Amino acid sequence: MADEEDEVETVFIMATVKINGKEITVEDGTLILDAARQAGFEIPTFCYQARLSGLGSCRMCLVEIAGQKKLQPSCVTPVLHGMDVFTENETVKSARASMLEFLLANHPLDCPTCDKGGECELQNFVFKSGPRQSGFSEWKRRFHDKDKILSPVIVKNHNRCIHCERCVRICDEVVGAKALGGIGRGVMIQSTGFMDDRLDCDHCGNCIEVCPVGSFMSLPYRYKARPWDLKEVDTVCPYCATGCQITIGIRNGEVVRVKSRINTGINKETLCARGRFGYHFIQSRDRITKPMVKKDGKLAECSWDEALSVIKQMFGSGRRTAGIASARYTNEELFVFQKLVREVFKTNNIDLDSRFANKWVTSAMIDACSLAAGGIPIFDALKADLIFIIGSAVSDENPVTDYLIRTAASDRRKTLIIAHPRRMKLDSSSAISLRYKPGTEGEVIKGIADFIENGGESTSDINAAAARFKNASNITMFLGAEILRLANGVDVLTGIAALKALLKRSGKNIKCLPLFDRCNQRGARAMGIHPLFLPGLKKVKEDGMDCGEMLDAAKKGEIDSLYVLGEDIVSMHPDARFAREALSNIKFKVVQDTFLTETAKIADVILPGASYAEKDGTFTNQEGRVQRLRKVISPVGDSKDDLDILCSIGGFAYKSAREVFEKIKKEVAGYKDISFEELDGNGAIVTGHGRQSLSLKGTVPLLSGSDNSGQQSIKEDKEYPFLLITGNHLFHSGRLSQRADILMQLLPEPFVEISEDDARESGIVDGEKVVVKGNGYEAAMKLRIAKGSQKGVAFVPENFDSVSVNMFYKKGEGIPRVKIVKLP
Amino acid sequence: MLSDKSKEEIKRVLNKYPNKRSAAMDALRIAQNETGCLSGDVMQEVAGILGMPAPQVNEVAAFYTMYNKKPVGKYHIQVCTNVSCSLLGAEHIVEFLSRKLGIKKGETTPDKKVTLSVVECLGSCGTAPMMQINDDYYEDLTDEKIEEILSKLP
Ligand code: SF4
Numbered sequence: 001m002a003d004e005e006d007e008v009e010t011v012f013i014m015a016t017v018k019i020n021g022k023e024i025t026v027e028d029g030t031l032i033l034d035a036a037r038q039a040g041f042e043i044p045t046f047c048y049q050a051r052l053s054g055l056g057s058c059r060m061c062l063v064e065i066a067g068q069k070k071l072q073p074s075c076v077t078p079v080l081h082g083m084d085v086f087t088e089n090e091t092v093k094s095a096r097a098s099m100l101e102f103l104l105a106n107h108p109l110d111c112p113t114c115d116k117g118g119e120c121e122l123q124n125f126v127f128k129s130g131p132r133q134s135g136f137s138e139w140k141r142r143f144h145d146k147d148k149i150l151s152p153v154i155v156k157n158h159n160r161c162i163h164c165e166r167c168v169r170i171c172d173e174v175v176g177a178k179a180l181g182g183i184g185r186g187v188m189i190q191s192t193g194f195m196d197d198r199l200d201c202d203h204c205g206n207c208i209e210v211c212p213v214g215s216f217m218s219l220p221y222r223y224k225a226r227p228w229d230l231k232e233v234d235t236v237c238p239y240c241a242t243g244c245q246i247t248i249g250i251r252n253g254e255v256v257r258v259k260s261r262i263n264t265g266i267n268k269e270t271l272c273a274r275g276r277f278g279y280h281f282i283q284s285r286d287r288i289t290k291p292m293v294k295k296d297g298k299l300a301e302c303s304w305d306e307a308l309s310v311i312k313q314m315f316g317s318g319r320r321t322a323g324i325a326s327a328r329y330t331n332e333e334l335f336v337f338q339k340l341v342r343e344v345f346k347t348n349n350i351d352l353d354s355r356f357a358n359k360w361v362t363s364a365m366i367d368a369c370s371l372a373a374g375g376i377p378i379f380d381a382l383k384a385d386l387i388f389i390i391g392s393a394v395s396d397e398n399p400v401t402d403y404l405i406r407t408a409a410s411d412r413r414k415t416l417i418i419a420h421p422r423r424m425k426l427d428s429s430s431a432i433s434l435r436y437k438p439g440t441e442g443e444v445i446k447g448i449a450d451f452i453e454n455g456g457e458s459t460s461d462i463n464a465a466a467a468r469f470k471n472a473s474n475i476t477m478f479l480g481a482e483i484l485r486l487a488n489g490v491d492v493l494t495g496i497a498a499l500k501a502l503l504k505r506s507g508k509n510i511k512c513l514p515l516f517d518r519c520n521q522r523g524a525r526a527m528g529i530h531p532l533f534l535p536g537l538k539k540v541k542e543d544g545m546d547c548g549e550m551l552d553a554a555k556k557g558e559i560d561s562l563y564v565l566g567e568d569i570v571s572m573h574p575d576a577r578f579a580r581e582a583l584s585n586i587k588f589k590v591v592q593d594t595f596l597t598e599t600a601k602i603a604d605v606i607l608p609g610a611s612y613a614e615k616d617g618t619f620t621n622q623e624g625r626v627q628r629l630r631k632v633i634s635p636v637g638d639s640k641d642d643l644d645i646l647c648s649i650g651g652f653a654y655k656s657a658r659e660v661f662e663k664i665k666k667e668v669a670g671y672k673d674i675s676f677e678e679l680d681g682n683g684a685i686v687t688g689h690g691r692q693s694l695s696l697k698g699t700v701p702l703l704s705g706s707d708n709s710g711q712q713s714i715k716e717d718k719e720y721p722f723l724l725i726t727g728n729h730l731f732h733s734g735r736l737s738q739r740a741d742i743l744m745q746l747l748p749e750p751f752v753e754i755s756e757d758d759a760r761e762s763g764i765v766d767g768e769k770v771v772v773k774g775n776g777y778e779a780a781m782k783l784r785i786a787k788g789s790q791k792g793v794a795f796v797p798e799n800f801d802s803v804s805v806n807m808f809y810k811k812g813e814g815i816p817r818v819k820i821v822k823l824p
Numbered sequence: 825m826l827s828d829k830s831k832e833e834i835k836r837v838l839n840k841y842p843n844k845r846s847a848a849m850d851a852l853r854i855a856q857n858e859t860g861c862l863s864g865d866v867m868q869e870v871a872g873i874l875g876m877p878a879p880q881v882n883e884v885a886a887f888y889t890m891y892n893k894k895p896v897g898k899y900h901i902q903v904c905t906n907v908s909c910s911l912l913g914a915e916h917i918v919e920f921l922s923r924k925l926g927i928k929k930g931e932t933t934p935d936k937k938v939t940l941s942v943v944e945c946l947g948s949c950g951t952a953p954m955m956q957i958n959d960d961y962y963e964d965l966t967d968e969k970i971e972e973i974l975s976k977l978p
């Protein structure tokens with residue numbers, strides 16, 4: 001746990017009730033259903049779902065309460081002290097059977113052709129408690145003969161719907177897309193999209209997950225398998241750092257679906273489109289499956305022995321060599337990677353891709369979020385009465401975190417404040433959404449701090465937000481990865497640290513969590529993928545170079561060799577031209593990856609590694625929760641487990657991820673109490689690494705090559721009126737997701753998003769094709785209008801090879817300027 | 825697209841309600857008065873004005889029979905078939921009308937003059953069986969009465 005004080009203990013009033021004669025004491029206000037479950041009695045339910053609002057419509061959960069004539073729905077009835085409840089007597093059982101009979105009266109019973117057969121709640125309950133015969137001989141309702149395809153991921157059969165409204169409520173209350181409705185009345189209701197087939201939504205598939213029957217179904221999984229044919233493995237989503245638990249189902253060696261389990265992980269039954277439908281890259285035909293070396297200027301397939309032996313030239317090269325890793329690799333792989341770089345190559349030049357950040361900003365982030373002090377479970381963080389988010393379009397970047405925050409913020413006693421230039425889905429749950437020009441995050445923070453200290457009129461949004469800060473006693477701040485990209489990121493983070501200190505002085509509890517866009521960004525730092533830190537965030541003796549410095553040095557001819565683990569520097573590093581030029585100056589480059597990325601194309605050796613589904617290990621999510629990845633299939637073709645590759649190069653004797661984890665436990669204090677074997681669906685929260693704050697004050701040198709462009713870019717520029725921000729789109733993550741077919745169907749190409757005011761002024765309409773120009777680069781794309789976004793800001797997703805957004809950046813520039821012109 | 829007049833009217837009725845979404849029924853009524861029926865585009869527009877998710881506007885429109893989801897004829901005959909009317913022969917009334925007009929329930933005559941619909945209780949149970957044509961009620965129906973009513977439709 002972090003150094004924050006514990007919250008005040010809440011005192012609960014208790015109630016003692018009898019359930020089927022068994023006495024149990026629960027918190028007053030507990031639902032009878034939950035009390036019964038605690039007492040060990042299972043009550044069947046359809047419309048009830050713990051995180052959704054109570055509906056009480058299906059009547060499956062009826063129970064008898066002594067002294068009350070009518071049976072009561074236990075899912076919406078709270079216990080009263082002294083209640084005597086029966087959940088299994090004859091009256092209840094016969095009511096249950098009758099409710100099922102009513103549901104079956106209109107159910108097609110086409111189980112043999114239904115994807116849900118075998119894992120259908122209706123089927124299961126009827127089998128267990130249903131009538132064996134029906135008294136109904138009337139016609140059955142029938143909406144359609146053919147199932148309806150509502151989206152690239154949803155296929156719908158209205159005939160099977162049992163009207164539990166779980167789909168509608170999850171879409172509305174948890175996902176926040178509000179894309180579904182119960183259209184019609186009575187038995188003729190269809191739970192579906194606008195006008196049935198005009199479904200415009202987030203494609204998260206959570207409606208499919210919660211549907212108890214085969215009414216909402218997954219199109220990609222359709223007729224692919226029966227549940228009992230599947231081998232299912234629990235593992236972790238490889239995209240963002242929310243760290244959702246997923247269950248991969250394979251049939252005959254083919255990955256056929258990803259689902260979520262109701263009792264597992266912080267995400268429970270929910271996922272986002274990436275997590276649920278982004279699995280096709282695993283078995284993509286574009287995977288690289290053979291090692292390659294460059295011969296006569298051309299990459300040619302070779303044997304593993306040959307590929308590995310040429311790498312020996314990097315051994316002992318010291319400061320003239322370097323290693324760059326991606327935060328998508330496991331803790332174990334990254335730990336061994338840093339060992340390889342530090343102990344075998346003999347250099348501290350090691351970093352994550354650091355798409356935009358330098359080592360001072362990343363250190364400041366580690367400090368601002370007290371990452372060295374241990375993890376904070378998100379549900380603890382969300383207990384705060386004020387939740388503040390800055391620097392992340394969280395609805396796009398961390399969709400399931402967005403769901404969790406939405407659910408928390410639906411409590412009227414809580415205040416949510418979002419600070420971001422772009423409109424986002426979560427705005428509908430916020431009390432205040434602060435808009436600002438990117439690059440001025442520091443001013444927002446300073447404005448809040450000033451008002452708290454000096455007071456004033458709360459007329460501006462910032463002051464109104466500050467007033468809320470003043471009134472709150474438990475505050476949680478979420479700091480987004482966008483701050484890392486700012487040229488003045490250190491200033492912003494220093495400002496945040498000052499604000500935290502100010503709030504602490506006035507007696508408030510402050511928690512600070514990062515919002516990261518790569519699954520193991522937090523773990524990577526703890527494993528020592530940082531030019532300043534060894535594993536456990538222990539300071540190195542001799543500072544290494546960060547990614548930007550390595551490229552600078554390469555440009556000057558001071559780097560001879562580079563080992564890249566799964567990162568696409570050419571595509572992601574700001575100032576694409578510079579990155580390419582600098583890399584081409586490095587004589588020997590090794591790229592270990594799953595796809596032939598732009599960076600791999602200019603490598604001298606390519607080592608085909610494995611995807612997340614082909615390996616064991618752990619990821620540490622943004623909360624500091626360590627979770628297990630489990631191997632689902634063997635590495636495709638001749639590719640190899642990345643840990644094996646790294647160990648055989650470095651000559652390390654680890655035989656499994658578990659063995660590496662044992663070593664990590666010894667070197668990284670926060671991991672010492674975690675048992676690799678016992679990590680279940682809830683993972684384990686890391687404890688503190690026992691390192692005090694880095695105390696960067698005074699030691700931060702001028703940001704490398706930035707010449708204060710943070711200030712510069714905010715100046716007006718009539719010719720290039722837009723400040724450009726880039727990031728992940730809801731359906732994409734880095735350049736990996738473009739290898740996942742379904743995600744490419746959902747969003748095949750980039751777009752540029754601007755505010756409604758800007759669109760009106762430039763006379764461009766939604767969907768129109770425009771050209772975005774800046775820094776001597778231009779790209780054509782469609783325009784999207786975001787009502788409520790900051791004027792003068794443009795957003796382009798950074799996920800597509802077809803548009804290299806990093807071409808818009810000049811080196812060291814946090815926020816470039818662009819112009820948008822209509823296509824004639 | 826709704827006319828400026830309808831949009832103005834919707835904006836005016838908004839004042840009567842504690843929040844915008846409470847005005848959904850009134851807004852849909854105004855929209856239907858202009859357009860005759862509530863197409864997806866019309867509902868989308870109303871949703872935009874009310875700041876409501878379109879599927880929720882769709883829910884409201886679909887729940888009430890007084891909102892037409894398809895175009896209707898000049899005269900919209902709505903026959904109540906709920907309990908009281910049923911007990912007093914509503915099914916026969918529907919069948920009789922159907923025969924007279926040459927259309928099934930839910931259909932419109934080819935000349936677009938009459939649409940025949942079946943609805944739930946219209947609150948006139950005391951004078952069952954009954955039907956509504958456009959905004960007027962016709963009660964204590966018999967075959968003869970219906971013939972007369974139909975013949976008088978201009
Ligand atoms: S896929 Fe997600 S956003 Fe779309 S309708 Fe289902 S729950 Fe709603």
Ligand code: SF4
Pocket residue numbers: 160161162163164165166167168191207210211212213215216
């Ligand atoms: S579609 Fe499924 S989840 Fe939605 S109401 Fe019907 S049965 Fe329930």
Ligand code: SF4
Pocket residue numbers: 237238239240241242243244267271272273274275276398399400401
């Ligand atoms: S929210 Fe993040 S971790 Fe969860 S499913 Fe989506 S991409 Fe994966």
Ligand code: FES
Pocket residue numbers: 044045046047048055056057058059060061062073074075076
């Ligand atoms: S589960 Fe209680 S009424 Fe549906």
Ligand code: FES
Pocket residue numbers: 904905906907908909910944945946947948949952954
């Ligand atoms: S039942 Fe027909 S008007 Fe009430």
